[in-house]
Amino acid sequence: MTMPLELLTLPCLSDNYAYLVHDAASGKTAVVDVPEAAPVLAALARKGWKLTDILITHHHNDHIDGVEELRAATGARVSGAAADAHRLPPLDRPLRDGDTVMLGASVGRVLDVPGHTIGHIAFHFPDSALVFTADSLMAGGCGRLFEGTPAMMWDSLMKLAALPADTLVCSGHEYTASNLRFAATLEPGNPKLMSRIARVAAARAEDRPTVPSLLSEELATNPFLRAGTPGMKAAIGMEDASDAACFAEIRARKDRF
């Protein structure tokens, strides 16, 4: 058994997050996504950590804009999806589904989670119960389908939903309050959703991040993960439809919300 990784959640830009993960035994430190370099460099200095790895989830600017500045400042190795190498900063290590990234003795497994973009990947560190999902599974929601199909995103979400329920979901944006407002239009009678809405409002009132979130909480309150449940199917009037069709309908409603 390895020592759990230390996690730091770093607000960036207006509503993005970068995450620092540190392995105390080896001194290795990774950042997942770099919306901008300054908050990451400041956190590294504050903790006295040396950045060894930059892990990229997908090609959107608000996740990669700080990569080159951070690489130049730290010499860290840059890893991201091989499938998106043509539209990511130059990759020192192109990654494919099932590949592993090591942080000291901690293993991070690469998961393909297409939908928001085709080359979107997630990083799962099972020994620390952490998964970095960026704009695939989000707190109370999921990313918009800019490139993939609903069926693709549904498969990606089900992959993530199958991880241990005590996994911490580290997602890319502070969208939780509006995501849950939408969720409440579908499941106003879900008590776990209502109590989550209250907790999220309290956190935001104090300017605290609402991420990471527990996967168990997502399973209980995130309407996109609940697309396959009889209750959600009834709520949208699609009792006899497939799970993926219900997911597509919920995603379409969120786009109009």
Ligand code: ZN
């Ligand atoms: Zn994105």
Ligand code: FE
């Ligand atoms: Fe994003």
